[in-house]
Amino acid sequence: MPIEYYLIVAAILFSIGVLGVLTRRNAIIVFLCIELMLNAVNLTLVAFSNHVQNLDGQVFVFFVMIVAAAEVAVGLALIVAIFRQKETVYVDEINLMKW
Amino acid sequence: MEKLIGLLIMIAVGVGLALVFWGLNRLLGPKSPNVVKDVPFETGRAPISASGRRMAVKFYMIAILFVLFDIEMIFLYPWAVVFRDIGAVALVSMMIFIAVLVLGLAYIWKRGALEWQ
Amino acid sequence: MNGFEFDWIAIAPFLILSVLGFAVVVLGISFPKMYRGTLGTIVLVGFAVAFLASLQSWDDARLAFGGMITADKFSSAFSCIFILGATLTIGLSINQVEEKYLLYSDYFALVVFATAGMTLMASGTNLLTLFLGLETLSIALYVLAGFRRSNEFALEASFKYFLLGAFASGFLLYGIALIYGITGSTDLTKISAYVSSEGILGSKMFFAGFLLLLVGFGFKISVFPFHLWAPDVYQGAPTPISAFMATGSKAAGFAALMRFMIAMQSTTQSGWQDIIWVIAAATMILGNVIALRQSNVKRMLAYSSIAHAGYILIGVLAGNTIGSSGIIFYLLTYTFMNIGAFGVISYLSTAEHEFITLSDFRGLASSRPFAAIAMAAFMFSLAGIPPLAGFMAKFYLFSAGVKAGYVWLVIIAVVTSMISLYYYLGLVVQMFMRDKEADVAATAPLQPAVMIAISIAMLAILILGIFPSRWVSLFQDLARSLM
Numbered sequence: 001m002p003i004e005y006y007l008i009v010a011a012i013l014f015s016i017g018v019l020g021v022l023t024r025r026n027a028i029i030v031f032l033c034i035e036l037m038l039n040a041v042n043l044t045l046v047a048f049s050n051h052v053q054n055l056d057g058q059v060f061v062f063f064v065m066i067v068a069a070a071e072v073a074v075g076l077a078l079i080v081a082i083f084r085q086k087e088t089v090y091v092d093e094i095n096l097m098k099w
Numbered sequence: 100m101e102k103l104i105g106l107l108i109m110i111a112v113g114v115g116l117a118l119v120f121w122g123l124n125r126l127l128g129p130k131s132p133n134v135v136k137d138v139p140f141e142t143g144r145a146p147i148s149a150s151g152r153r154m155a156v157k158f159y160m161i162a163i164l165f166v167l168f169d170i171e172m173i174f175l176y177p178w179a180v181v182f183r184d185i186g187a188v189a190l191v192s193m194m195i196f197i198a199v200l201v202l203g204l205a206y207i208w209k210r211g212a213l214e215w216q
Numbered sequence: 217m218n219g220f221e222f223d224w225i226a227i228a229p230f231l232i233l234s235v236l237g238f239a240v241v242v243l244g245i246s247f248p249k250m251y252r253g254t255l256g257t258i259v260l261v262g263f264a265v266a267f268l269a270s271l272q273s274w275d276d277a278r279l280a281f282g283g284m285i286t287a288d289k290f291s292s293a294f295s296c297i298f299i300l301g302a303t304l305t306i307g308l309s310i311n312q313v314e315e316k317y318l319l320y321s322d323y324f325a326l327v328v329f330a331t332a333g334m335t336l337m338a339s340g341t342n343l344l345t346l347f348l349g350l351e352t353l354s355i356a357l358y359v360l361a362g363f364r365r366s367n368e369f370a371l372e373a374s375f376k377y378f379l380l381g382a383f384a385s386g387f388l389l390y391g392i393a394l395i396y397g398i399t400g401s402t403d404l405t406k407i408s409a410y411v412s413s414e415g416i417l418g419s420k421m422f423f424a425g426f427l428l429l430l431v432g433f434g435f436k437i438s439v440f441p442f443h444l445w446a447p448d449v450y451q452g453a454p455t456p457i458s459a460f461m462a463t464g465s466k467a468a469g470f471a472a473l474m475r476f477m478i479a480m481q482s483t484t485q486s487g488w489q490d491i492i493w494v495i496a497a498a499t500m501i502l503g504n505v506i507a508l509r510q511s512n513v514k515r516m517l518a519y520s521s522i523a524h525a526g527y528i529l530i531g532v533l534a535g536n537t538i539g540s541s542g543i544i545f546y547l548l549t550y551t552f553m554n555i556g557a558f559g560v561i562s563y564l565s566t567a568e569h570e571f572i573t574l575s576d577f578r579g580l581a582s583s584r585p586f587a588a589i590a591m592a593a594f595m596f597s598l599a600g601i602p603p604l605a606g607f608m609a610k611f612y613l614f615s616a617g618v619k620a621g622y623v624w625l626v627i628i629a630v631v632t633s634m635i636s637l638y639y640y641l642g643l644v645v646q647m648f649m650r651d652k653e654a655d656v657a658a659t660a661p662l663q664p665a666v667m668i669a670i671s672i673a674m675l676a677i678l679i680l681g682i683f684p685s686r687w688v689s690l691f692q693d694l695a696r697s698l699m
Contacts, residue, residue, distance in 0.1 A: 007397075014390055021383055030379060037386035041393050048397035057396055060344055062173055064389060067351045069170040071382050073163050074358050078375050080156055085368055091379070094372050188222065202238055209245035 006047035014040035027079050027089040031072075038068045160212055171200055226280035226287040227339070228269035229295045233332035236262035237325050244321025252320050256310040256665075259324050263303045263331075270295035270335070277697070279341075283403050286341040289694040294338035294471045297548050301464040302331040304555045307669030308456035308562050323363060327460065330356035334468035343392045343402040346472045350388070350436065353468055354381050357461060361453040373452025380435065380445045388432025394425030408479035416480060417487045426488065429476065436469030439529065440498040443522045447510075450518035451572075455565065458514060459558030462521040463551040470528060470547060474540065477532055478698055492533045497628050499526030504632040507639050513572050516639055517557055520598060523636060524550060527629055531613045534620035540698060541691035542612035548687070549597070549605035549680050556673030557594040560587050563666045580647040588647045590670050597677045599640040600633050605680035612688060 013036055020033030042061045049057030083089050174196065182189050207213060224231065240259060243250060273287035280287065305327060309320075333352030340346040358381065362374025396402050398419050399410040410422075417423050435442040450458040480488065503523030510516035524546075531543035564571035564580075564587055571577075581588040597606035610633065617626040680687060 014386075017386065021379075027375075027379070031382075034379075034382045034386055037383075038389065041386065041389040044390065044393040045396065048393065051397065052400035054400060056344075056400075056402055057393075059177070060392070060396070060402065062177070063344060063348060065170055065173060067348075067355075067385075069167055070351070070355050071378075071385075073167050074355055075378055075382065076159065076163055078358070078362060078371070078378055080159065081362070081365065082371050082375055085371055094375060199238070202241065206241055206245055 003047050003051045006043060010040045010043040010047065013037075013043065025090045025092055027082070027091050027094075030091060031075055031079070035068060035072070038064055157215065164207060164212065168200065168204070171196075223278065223280035223285075225272065225276075226278050226285050227336075228272065228287075229266045229299075229335045230332050230339070232262065232266040232269055233328055233335060236266070237328040237332060240321055240325040240328060244325065248321075250321070253310060253665075255321055255324055256306055259306055259328060260303060262328070263299050263306070266331075266335075267296060267299045270299065283405060284342040284345045285339050287339055289697050290471075290475070291335070291339035293544055293691065293694055294467065294547075295335045297467055297544070297551055298331050298334040298338070298464050300548075301460060301467070301551045301555060302327055304551075304559070304669045304673060305456045305460040305464070307665050307672075308459065308555070308559045309454075310665040323360070326356045326360050327457075330360070330460070331464065334464055334471075337468045338471040340472070341404045341475060343395070343404070343407075346475070347388065347392065349468070350432075350472065351385065353465060354385070354436075357457070357465060360457045361449055361461070363454050363457065364452075367452070369452035370454075371452075373449045377445055377449045384432050384435035384442065387428045391425040391428030391430075391432060394421050394428065398422040398425070404475060404479040408481075411480055415487070423487070426480065427491075430488075430491070433469055433473045433476070434495065437466050437473065437525045437528075438522050439495050439525050440502050440522070443499065443503070443525075446522055447515045447518040450521075451512060451514045455514070455558050455562035455570075458518075459555040459562075462517070462558070463547075463554050466521065466525060467547040467551065470532075470543060473532060474543065477535070481535060489533060492529055493622070493625060496526050496529035496533060497625060499523065499529065500629055500632040501526075504636045504639075507636065510639070511574050513561060513574065513577065513643065514558075516643075517554070520636065520639075521554065523632065524554075524598075526632075527610060527613055530617040530622065530625060530629060533622060533625070534616040536616060536620055537692055537695040537699060538612060538619060539616035540695035541688060542609070542616045544691045544694065545680075545684070545688055546609040546613055549609040549677060552673040552676040552680070553594045553597040553604075553606055556590065556670055556677070557598065559666060559670045559673065560591040560594070563587055563663060563670060574643065574646055577643060577646045578650045586667070590674055591647060592644045593674050593677065595640040595644050597681070599637050601637075603678075603681045605677040605684070608681055608684040612684075 017033045017035075017037035017040060020036065021030050024030050024033065042064055045057040045061050045064070049055060049061075079089055082094060086094065088094070175193070178189060178193055236259065239262070240255065243255060243258070270292050272292075274289050274292040277286070277288035279285070306324065309323065309327075330353050333349045333354075333356065336349030336352060337346055338349075340349055358374055358378045361377050362370050364370040392402065395407060398421055399407050401407065410418075414422075416426060431442065435445075438446040450462065453461065477488075500523050503519045503521075503526060507516050507519035507523065510519060528543055528546055528550075531539040531546065533539070534542075561571055564576075564584065577591075580591070593604065597604035600606045600610045602608075610629075614626045614629055617623075617629070
């Protein structure tokens with residue numbers, strides 16, 4: 001299959017992620033959308049890695065996955081802490097300070 | 100497309116077999132409807148509460164720690180592939196890597212993140 | 217697989233800081249009752265060792281790990297700036313962490329890990345190492361920003377920082393992926409070779425990747441339009457950490473941006489100058505104008521730090537030797553004056569009352585003369601009044617801008633600097649010319665470590681302001697070695 005197919009799917013996934021981050025209110029969903037963006041990047045990297053015939057891209061994917069896991073750990077811990085304090089995970093209700 | 104034909108046959112056989120078994124069962128099996136049979140199977144006993152309730156946060160803690168340690172293991176795969184080519188340096192660096200992970204485990208243990216209560 | 221070898225010297229600062237961080241974690245869990253001063257001293261000694269190790273690569277440039285790491289004058293100077301900033305941050309925190317926040321060993325360890333991430337950003341010459349350094353830094357800072365767990369501002373700050381930071385990382389990564397796809401490599405030298413033959417606009421996809429990378433870096437250095445997180449996060453984070461973010465994290469962002477921009481330079485018309493021009497102008501105007509309206513000093517400093525990022529962009533845009541050396545000189549002085557300013561806030565705050573509104577500062581000159589004089593010095597320096605270092609730093613950057621032909625941008629910078637005088641001096645007026653309010657909250661007791669840190673920062677801005685030429689010529693050596 002030509003590489004464009006993969007790139008287009010990845011671009012669509014990335015756009016869905018960006019739109020989700022910008023429009024959804026629930027912090028967990030926003031967070032899922034960020035993960036979607038990262039996975040779109042991974043797909044792009046793997047597709048390009050195959051296209052340019054070297055493994056750098058696939059190695060990069062490993063690091064993206066690790067970093068994403070670390071971010072998940074910190075992010076979910078923060079969401080739990082916020083929920084305990086404010087009883088909400090809606091981003092528009094977490095607004096003591098102006099954006 | 101030729102490459103995918105095998106996959107398609109595989110899927111067709113899988114779905115077909117399932118349908119055949121299910122259909123044969125409906126045709127040939129004895130029918131004795133009864134209330135207990137409609138209850139979802141849960142270790143053979145009657146369910147004690149509805150599913151889909153909230154889980155305690157402590158489960159989240161264990162889950163996230165599992166994810167963290169689990170995903171670090173993806174580095175072991177490429178390492179194992181090139182291990183023979185690199186030799187001692189690879190061994191030492193992986194030992195350091197594992198040592199850091201063990202340190203992380205010691206840390207969460209000491210901080211009480213693994214306490215069940 | 218032949219050239220696979222470890223060059224310990226090239227990553228010595230990063231290694232030392234990582235080991236130090238793990239040592240602090242181990243000490244923290246083995247001796248939970250350890251006196252915070254002891255732990256702080258261990259951290260400071262470790263920083264001193266890392267500082268010496270960073271100096272090592274000044275004369276001895278080397279490429280390591282297949283070009284992923286470059287230890288040269290650039291990484292040496294930046295690592296030193298980061299470690300200085302982190303040292304002052306620890307100095308501000310030593311007396312405070314125990315009473316205000318729990319788990320001070322974690323706090324120290326996170327500061328150390330963040331600093332390690334910064335050194336990696338300064339020495340990385342591959343998009344992979346730059347990304348790893350950036351994330352090491354960011355993840356440590358997400359946690360640090362929310363360290364005052366009982367404070368609802370803190371959690372909100374940490375949460376916003378995290379969401380926007382992760383969002384920006386997504387853009388950064390997509391940019392990296394696109395650039396990798398076009399050039400076939402994440403190595404900056406190879407990307408640079410591509411740019412000099414094809415130009416930055418040679419391929420639309422490459423240009424898109426370039427813009428996406430700018431979004432990621434722009435978030436880290438908080439320039440318009442990616443600055444929205446800064447005021448909230450600085451307000452909610454523990455004050456020493458706000459200082460650390462405003463200086464160290466920003467300097468690290470600029471280090472990575474400079475490495476990247478140097479790779480993007482080509483003989484043909486590059487096409488990115490206009491974008492940076494607009495961002496720089498908007499950042500300076502917006503930061504300074506909104507800072508005028510702030511009554512919370514931490515938020516005011518946050519907007520001021522946004523404006524300063526705009527000034528520094530002039531150096532990036534100029535792209536000449538004076539510009540690059542000007543950026544490093546600016547970041548060095550900025551580290552001292554900004555940590556000093558946040559340090560005074562931290563010095564005056566108690567666990568119950570954060571000393572942050574303008575009215576808190578009323579009549580401070582009579583009640584706490586040391587703090588008032590120090591704060592005034594930092595404000596004058598931030599505003600760019602001679603003979604303090606802030607003036608010389610601005611002078612070098614702006615003259616680099618003029619020399620490179622960006623006269624209008626420099627005019628905007630000068631005008632907005634004048635606007636900034638209003639809010640910087642407004643604070644000084646509150647301290648020296650207004651009487652104390654009757655029911656003002658009690659200020660914190662004297663804290664020697666914080667006083668020392670503030671004094672060092674004051675001394676540094678004086679020395680850098682009066683004798684800048686020695687430092688500038690050092691940094692010009694550095695800049696020449698980059699070109």
